[in-house]
Amino acid sequence: MKAGHWTYPLSFYRKLLMLNHLFVTCKKPIVSLINGVAIGGGAALSMRATFRVVTENAKLNSLENALQNITSSNVSTIATLIETFTEKANVKEDSPFKRLETINKCFSKGTVEDIILSLEKELENRKEKWITNTLSSMSLACPLSLKIFLKSIRKGRTQNIEQCFYHDYNIVSHAFRRTVSNDFYEGSRAKMFDKDNKPKWDPSKLELVSEEMVDQCFRKVNDEEWEYLQLPHRSNIIIPKL
Structure with a gap:
């Protein structure tokens, strides 16, 4: 690689x-x-x-x-x-099921920045470990990837499986090609090769990730060496219900 x-x-x-x-x-x-x-x-x-x-x-x-x-x-x-197979479980106090209302409230926001702000407000009201851990994980994650995958999840709600495959393929293509950023390789270096766990993301902050950068990752790759994903059209395409 x-x-x-x-x-x-x-x-x-x-x-x-x-x-x-x-x-x-x-x-x-x-x-x-x-x-x-x-x-x-x-x-x-x-x-x-x-x-x-x-x-x-x-x-x-x-x-x-x-x-x-x-x-x-x-x-x-x-x-x-x-x-x-669905039933209301008798869950432990620290179970994630106890947090569903807060999770839905925070992660239903329109942007990654607003999701983080919502989590921070929740943390002010109640010092719960899972909120601290979530904020910590998001602060360490690749800013570009956070925005890409939030958009991917939202788009996928109204797409069939074939459309999801196409946009996933475009995202991965741009990541491998370094069209917008070298972050895929930088993350692999920090985690798998050098193992210093200190990736230097570029862009380094969420506010530096523009909407155009995110949108670019969903488009076809403008490169002669890029091979288009060709999926045969079939009538029994599944539309996800979320």
Whole structure:
């Protein structure tokens, strides 16, 4: 990554997105063999298969197991199934569920700056450790990335899976190419290579990250070496319900 061309890692990421797209939209029969631990991304891919073969060695939680056996791709059917596993939990006092109201209040703000201001106001009223930790994490994070991914999450609420793949691909392309910033490589250097955990972000502050810089990361890359993500159009595109 340090010495190679920026298109090399992008090629891998493009293939990964194409695989995910194939699984979530393909109408042809796909068989997945689930043997052993199947959680997270692996379980998500396997659940999209037409035929799911689950061995006695498979380890899935109850909800994942029920989703494996569902026969309909209808969103309401899946939502109803999930609802059957939903109950008001008797959570501990320090559980994140106790913070949902505050989390929703703070993170519903329109900008990263306003989210931070809202968290700081909450901290003034009640000295809770999770707020301090959240503010600390955000202060150490890449300013450009904070704004990019807030916009990505907001855009994704009204997009189908194909549209999300395209804008994710553009974001990663610009990061690898250093179109707007060298932050991806700087973060990798500080965390994975030199391991000094002291990345020098550029831009270094949220106020230095312009709206144009963020918007640029969602556009197509203006470079002859950039390969456009080509996903075949399929009729069974999923629109996320959040």
